[in-house]
Amino acid sequence: MEILDFSKPIRQSSKGILIIFALNTYKFIRRFFVIFIAFGLSLSKKKSFAFLSTNILLLIIVGILISLLVLAILKYWNFKFHLTNDEFHLSTGIINKDNTVIPKSKIQNVNIKQNFIQQLINVVSLNIETAGDDKAEIEINALDKPTALQIKKELFNTTNIVETESHEIKNVFFRVSPKRLLLEGLSQNHFKSFAIIASFVFGLYYEFKDYIIELELQEQIKKTIHLDEESIFTFIILNLVVILIGILISLLFSVIKTVITNFNLEVIENQKTIEISKGLFNKVLLSLTPSRIQNIIIKTNRIKTYFGLNTLSVKQAMVNAKQRKNFNIIALEKDQVYHLINKLLDNYANQIKAFKPSLYYKRILIVEMLFIAGIFNIPAFFIFGNSFWLINILFLIMSVLYMHFKYKKAYYKINDEYITIGSGFIDTVTVIFEIHKIQSIEMKQNIFQKRKQIRSLNISTASQEVTIPYIDENEAKIICDFLLFKVESQDRDWM
Amino acid sequence: MNFSNTQIHSETFPNIDNVILKPISKQYIKIIIFNKILKFALVFGILIIIKFFIKKEIIQDNYWYLFSIVLLFSVLNFITALLAFKKRKYAIREHDVIYAKGLIVNSITTVPVSRIQHIETSRSWIARKLNLATLNIYTAGESGSDLRIKGLPLRDAMQINDFLSSKVNGNT
Incomplete structure (x- = not known):
């Protein structure tokens, strides 16, 4: 050269x-x-x-x-x-x-x-x-x-002199195999892709509304789906087919998207930093510097755990919005995840006692679901007529599952240097960050929670706000005091 | 050492409960009232426009229902805003700034001085008339983590501003 x-x-x-x-x-x-x-x-x-x-x-x-x-x-x-x-x-x-x-x-x-x-x-x-x-x-x-x-x-x-020295030795720590990439694509959250596609289709529709009206498409649809008591069954079948096609398209979309953005994903381990390179059409080469890392997020879900797939996203301070989504590494094995975490965070300990939010959290989750169900009942009444209450059975099952999993996955661990917070419904999300990177702490409590002596804690770092939901008032205060003490007593910079 | 949940810690650390929070200037309630009246004037202005210019039957038939619902909300909103005024409190400690607010949803936000990026005082024209100021404290965190203490007496705001500025600049 x-x-x-x-x-x-x-x-x-x-x-x-x-x-x-x-x-x-x-x-x-x-x-x-x-x-x-x-x-x-x-x-x-x-x-x-x-x-x-x-x-x-x-x-x-x-x-x-x-x-x-x-x-x-x-x-x-x-x-x-x-x-x-x-x-x-x-x-x-x-x-x-x-x-x-x-x-x-x-x-x-x-x-x-x-x-x-x-x-x-x-x-x-x-x-x-x-x-x-x-x-x-x-x-x-x-x-x-x-x-x-x-x-x-x-x-x-x-x-950074240390960094340049280590650039010479290229130590590829992880390279994604095509099979794992495909599995990762298949096990994505397809609701998200569906939402993207749906919004795209609606956007197109809105743009070309006039032309579609010219084609008198609506009249034809109205003719074919004439709603009365007998045809409600065919209507449901028709909807199911539409939904099935939608699911298939979103599946394909997720897989293609995953493969394109993460093609040839490589994680290169240097002495101090970690580099990521990936992409099919847009190749990127990024480096992670431990001092700038604010939060680390591990995401997986039921299916992904089965295949041993974990996604590690790193949130850094002062990274522009476009670049932010590139800082994640997909399809990692669990021990690979912990290897990387140990590399990025000094002596991170996971084996400490986890605390759960108060049972009050369950009640909030149920109320949340009831509210959504209530809203959905109104259009359901207009679509299905008097049999609209049937959808509430679906909602009931959903609510119970939602409450169960949300509560089960919620926990927090705090030790001298790190906070670990777990959450998620379909996904299992783990957020890890260093205490000295905290920017501000907010204790929240509404009047209903005041009687129950429950509080939530919102903790902000430079890249994200995380919440410890619904814990006992005194516990919240103790944690708040402890974290503030830690931040203020050590003279460590957040970046 | 793992973080444990025993009571011992709370005595060794400075306790947030022991902090005496100072209420903001009483004058600020005038600004709250003024802002609310402005907002309501806008909402009712729109309602009156609807009454006279939109001739749809559904709206005209139910106009007074709509009107009374909006009125009820406005009155409730006004009352809570007045009651919530007493909850707006702040404290400056050696190492952090605390701000509490909210009646229905009460929140206490703490920003360590060492995490402050910069400080700014701003004054609207009514605030200038009432000799008040707003203290904006910016951190590097999400925009939600910035502190905004409204309705401080100008002298206090200036003092806090100087105190925090010297601390922030001294640290770096």
């Missing part, structure tokens, strides 16, 4: 023009998506749009593309960066010149990513995150991989 000199202003790889061009075109199309479709529809009807003929339209499109290309070239030409001993300099802007200087010590994260187009022409993008808001973030779109890695190394050079 040739050593490049970053001390003089350099441009990114000339392939960058292509990347910027593609990115801008994509943004442009996305912004005017609806207009394009309207154009297309009226074109297909009348062969022309208003006073414009097809040829002129084509000319306009070509014109737009050329101007986008020129813009991309100018953008590329004016995009220069260089490194000094402890600063990163970047100058951008075609007309308004921008000069950004970032001290190396203020850099929070350096991520290397590769989207589909970048994979085709073999470049990567380098993403520098600082502690500011999202705008303060810098992205260099096209670099060849050795250069990117070298820049990353240089950026961390003054800030």
